[in-house]
Amino acid sequence: MNERRKFILSMARGIGLAAMGALAWSAYVGEVRSAPLILRPPGALPESDFLRTCIKCGLCVLACPYDTLRLAAPGDSNPIGTPYFVPRDIPCYMCEDIPCVPVCPTGALNEASLKDETGAWEIKKIDIGVAVVDVEACVAFWGIQCDACYRACPLMDEAIYLKYEKNERTGKHAFLKPVVNTNVCTGCGLCERACITEKPAIFVLPNAIALGKVGDHYIKGWDSGDEARVAGAKAETTQTKINQQSALDALNADEGF
Amino acid sequence: MKYRFMILRRLTQLGLLGLYIGANLFGWKILQGNLSSSLLFESIPLADPYAIMQMTLAGAVLGFDVLLGALIIALFYMIIGGRAFCAWVCPVNLITDAANKLRRSLGISQVQKRVYMSRSIRYWVMGLGLLLSFAMGVAAFEMISPISIVHRGAVFGMGLGVGAIVVIFLFDLFVHENGWCGHLCPLGAFYSLAGRFSLIRVYHDAEACTACMKCKEVCPEKEVLHMVAKSSESVVMGECINCGRCVEVCDDDALHFSLRKFAMQAKEKSL
Ligand code: SF4
Ligand code: SF4
Ligand code: SF4
Numbered sequence: 001m002n003e004r005r006k007f008i009l010s011m012a013r014g015i016g017l018a019a020m021g022a023l024a025w026s027a028y029v030g031e032v033r034s035a036p037l038i039l040r041p042p043g044a045l046p047e048s049d050f051l052r053t054c055i056k057c058g059l060c061v062l063a064c065p066y067d068t069l070r071l072a073a074p075g076d077s078n079p080i081g082t083p084y085f086v087p088r089d090i091p092c093y094m095c096e097d098i099p100c101v102p103v104c105p106t107g108a109l110n111e112a113s114l115k116d117e118t119g120a121w122e123i124k125k126i127d128i129g130v131a132v133v134d135v136e137a138c139v140a141f142w143g144i145q146c147d148a149c150y151r152a153c154p155l156m157d158e159a160i161y162l163k164y165e166k167n168e169r170t171g172k173h174a175f176l177k178p179v180v181n182t183n184v185c186t187g188c189g190l191c192e193r194a195c196i197t198e199k200p201a202i203f204v205l206p207n208a209i210a211l212g213k214v215g216d217h218y219i220k221g222w223d224s225g226d227e228a229r230v231a232g233a234k235a236e237t238t239q240t241k242i243n244q245q246s247a248l249d250a251l252n253a254d255e256g257f
Numbered sequence: 258m259k260y261r262f263m264i265l266r267r268l269t270q271l272g273l274l275g276l277y278i279g280a281n282l283f284g285w286k287i288l289q290g291n292l293s294s295s296l297l298f299e300s301i302p303l304a305d306p307y308a309i310m311q312m313t314l315a316g317a318v319l320g321f322d323v324l325l326g327a328l329i330i331a332l333f334y335m336i337i338g339g340r341a342f343c344a345w346v347c348p349v350n351l352i353t354d355a356a357n358k359l360r361r362s363l364g365i366s367q368v369q370k371r372v373y374m375s376r377s378i379r380y381w382v383m384g385l386g387l388l389l390s391f392a393m394g395v396a397a398f399e400m401i402s403p404i405s406i407v408h409r410g411a412v413f414g415m416g417l418g419v420g421a422i423v424v425i426f427l428f429d430l431f432v433h434e435n436g437w438c439g440h441l442c443p444l445g446a447f448y449s450l451a452g453r454f455s456l457i458r459v460y461h462d463a464e465a466c467t468a469c470m471k472c473k474e475v476c477p478e479k480e481v482l483h484m485v486a487k488s489s490e491s492v493v494m495g496e497c498i499n500c501g502r503c504v505e506v507c508d509d510d511a512l513h514f515s516l517r518k519f520a521m522q523a524k525e526k527s528l
């Protein structure tokens with residue numbers, strides 16, 4: 001085999017092997033990086049930004065006085081090395097000075113997102129996720145008095161409140177049903193930790209999973225603040241045979257029905 | 258003293274690991290974090306420059322601390338000796354050295370063809386790591402790095418990460434001599450490049466050499482000792498990990514650490 005041919009063949013072999021490696025490698029990375037149910041430390045960037053920004057140093061883990069945070073180890077089925085927590089084991093206690101955040105060297109935990117205009121910490125800005133109640137498993141919805149979650153909440157009566165309802169079954173008792181205000185709930189998971197059922201009837205899910213989204217065509221007409229939500233909305237008018245004329249004319253014309 | 262550098266290296270490797278573990282277990286504030294990024298004395302940031310390159314290519318907007326940390330580490334190894342990281346800090350070196358020792362005492366290399374994997378594969382892996390980070394928007398090698406798995410695992414909890422240790426050990430023992438560190442590891446490749454011009458180097462004195470080749474026997478990167486018994490010069494190839502094994506096994510004082518001898522080598526070449 002001449003030298004030239006040998007060279008070209010070995011180049012081709014190198015490129016082929018690299019392509020093979022790249023495919024296997026990227027398939028693996030693509031597989032292991034998605035964890036839609038993971039709960040991140042306070043102030044974490046949106047998941048995809050967080051994943052590329054966190055260097056997996058564990059300084060946030062070391063800073064947490066409650067051992068809430070842990071780094072995902074192989075076998076945890078979470079993106080390897082990244083910090084997360086499991087509220088039922090150890091929730092986030094929403095420290096006044098949020099010590100896990102300023103130690104982050106990369107900015108994966110964003111200090112500015114947790115501070116008010118004066119630069120002071122504002123724990124209400126923590127937005128890890130929201131608590132969701134399974135109304136079938138929650139004994140308060142059975143009519144049994146519980147309110148453990150409600151009392152555990154650091155934002156009691158703001159993030160979670162009790163809704164009183166008459167218990168028609170007994171006729172003389174009340175339901176004290178826990179209801180979460182998803183706009184306020186921080187997702188700390190203290191309620192999930194406190195829940196008295198075998199598997200918690202209230203549990204924290206990431207916002208992306210737990211929250212719905214109303215389209216621009218529904219507005220709370222009675223709430224001037226809600227108008228702001230649709231300020232940038234665009235209307236699209238379609239032309240049909242009927243709406244070419246005014247509604248009254250179209251109906252009187254009796255066509256197209 | 259056949260093991261003076263070996264003992265020093267083990268003390269450094271285990272000592273650093275101990276400081277990191279102590280930070281997690283007992284709250285020591287000397288060296289916190291792990292090899293990806295750490296905080297020294299609660300004030301000096303340190304970071305892995307290869308990880309930072311991947312993250313930047315992945316599109317991350319990084320904080321000042323971690324960039325400064327990467328700069329400090331990069332400068333340190335560029336000046337001190339590129340792959341000194343491998344010999345003196347990296348925990349995987351403990352595993353691959355153990356595999357190598359067992360390999361030598363079992364004589365596996367004698368029954369196995371010695372080299373069938375090119376030593377340049379690691380540079381391809383390093384480039385691929387950067388390319389994939391860019392393409393996938395996440396630091397690609399950091400998702401699979403056995404170095405991080407082992408070190409992070411030792412400090413923060415191993416999980417199934419012990420598997421990585423076993424795989425590397427068995428690979429180096431049975432599949433390929435110096436397989437991981439000498440052929441595949443992209444971080445080693447990165448430090449090889451970073452240390453091209455670093456100052457602390459092994460110097461070979463061909464006059465004193467008796468050509469016993471004990472040095473080549475123990476060196477994990479044999480190619481770098483190409484001058485042994487031939488000419489007196491510094492080991493300048495970036496792949497040298499500055500472990501000092503060759504220096505300590507030499508009975509004839511033909512190898513020693515010195516500052517890189519630019520002038521002398523230039524003179525010799527012109528002769
Ligand atoms: S806010 Fe406090 S309890 Fe919650 S994760 Fe941070 S340090 Fe831990
Ligand atoms: S401190 Fe920041 S970079 Fe380090 S593990 Fe926590 S989130 Fe990631
Ligand atoms: S997660 Fe539960 S305890 Fe925490 S703020 Fe929300 S409702 Fe309250």
Ligand code: SF4
Pocket residue numbers: 133137138139140141146147148149150178194195196197200201202
């Ligand atoms: S603690 Fe659990 S069972 Fe009790 S009211 Fe809350 S959700 Fe229901």
Ligand code: SF4
Pocket residue numbers: 342343344347348349350353404437438439442443444445446
């Ligand atoms: S080659 Fe890689 S794994 Fe081996 S010691 Fe160097 S950095 Fe560690």
